[in-house]
Amino acid sequence: MSFMVVNLSEQYTLLSDWISEIRDEEVQKDRMRFRRNLERIGEVAAYEISKTLPFVEKEVQTPLGTANCKALKEQPVITTILRAGLPLHQGLLNFFDKADNGFISAYRKHQRDGSFEISLDYVSCPELEGRVVIVSDPMLATGASLVKTIQYLREEGHPSEIHVVVAIACTVGIEFVLRSEPQCKIWCGAIDDELTAKGYIVPGLGDAGDLAYGNKVQM
Numbered sequence: 033m034s035f036m037v038v039n040l041s042e043q044y045t046l047l048s049d050w051i052s053e054i055r056d057e058e059v060q061k062d063r064m065r066f067r068r069n070l071e072r073i074g075e076v077a078a079y080e081i082s083k084t085l086p087f088v089e090k091e092v093q094t095p096l097g098t099a100n101c102k103a104l105k106e107q108p109v110i111t112t113i114l115r116a117g118l119p120l121h122q123g124l125l126n127f128f129d130k131a132d133n134g135f136i137s138a139y140r141k142h143q144r145d146g147s148f149e150i151s152l153d154y155v156s157c158p159e160l161e162g163r164v165v166i167v168s169d170p171m172l173a174t175g176a177s178l179v180k181t182i183q184y185l186r187e188e189g190h191p192s193e194i195h196v197v198v199a200i201a202c203t204v205g206i207e208f209v210l211r212s213e214p215q216c217k218i219w220c221g222a223i224d225d226e227l228t229a230k231g232y233i234v235p236g237l238g239d240a241g242d243l244a245y246g247n248k249v250q251m
């Protein structure tokens with residue numbers, strides 16, 4: 033896999049434990065734990081991404097003297113894809129707590145024959161020109177939702193860097209995103225090899241949006 037892809041569960045860390053919980057159909061019955069685990073994955077991803085961002089030196093006055101400190105040079109814009117992206121987004125925001133935020137509704141609009149297309153209906157974003165943008169979505173399956181979203185953000189906003197944070201990615205989806213958007217960097221909680229004909233990741237975890245928020249009716 034290219035250096036533009038980071039698999040955060042390659043090492044033995046707590047994150048791997050949270051990934052195993054979000055996959056586990058028994059643990060999934062606890063929706064609050066499912067959302068909180070996605071949030072924790074977002075927190076770890078934020079910390080890892082922060083290592084790649086520019087920092088400035090600054091002097092901070094303490095009650096006892098002056099400390100030489102490092103501070104994030106610029107705040108990123110964190111954006112997420114509704115609705116399943118919300119817990120991951122909250123995790124990123126817990127750590128990038130001064131970030132600006134964007135919300136995008138890119139979802140699978142299903143047809144009667146089982147096929148689907150990506151519908152991008154609603155975008156609420158701050159100015160993105162020259163800024164670091166982090167896009168989160170727990171599932172990178174075919175990659176169609178992310179590609180549509182990134183294309184929109186890049187063409188409308190001209191960000192300087194784009195980072196993608198996902199909990200579980202599928203190999204073909206990663207390849208599709210990097211073919212369409214070769215400049216972005218993808219941070220994954222885990223990577224699976226298989227995709228069903230209906231575009232579900234195997235073993236994956238099922239439908240992240242439903243597991244976090246309950247079933248929805250198809251419109």
Ligand SMILES: O=P(O)(O)OC[C@H]1O[C@H](OP(=O)(O)OP(=O)(O)O)[C@H](O)[C@@H]1O
Nearest residue numbers: 114115116140172173174175176177241
């Ligand atoms: O890589 P892709 O093939 O585009 O699939 C991934 C998308 O599918 C899911 O959203 P879904 O349409 O289930 O919407 P939801 O968040 O409302 O559940 C998921 O959260 C991604 O946005």
Ligand SMILES: O=c1cc[nH]c(=O)[nH]1
Nearest residue numbers: 173232233238239240
């Ligand atoms: O496996 C998948 C694929 C898309 N969306 C999900 O929630 N899960």
Ligand SMILES: [Mg+2]
Nearest residue numbers: 239240241242
């Ligand atoms: Mg869903």
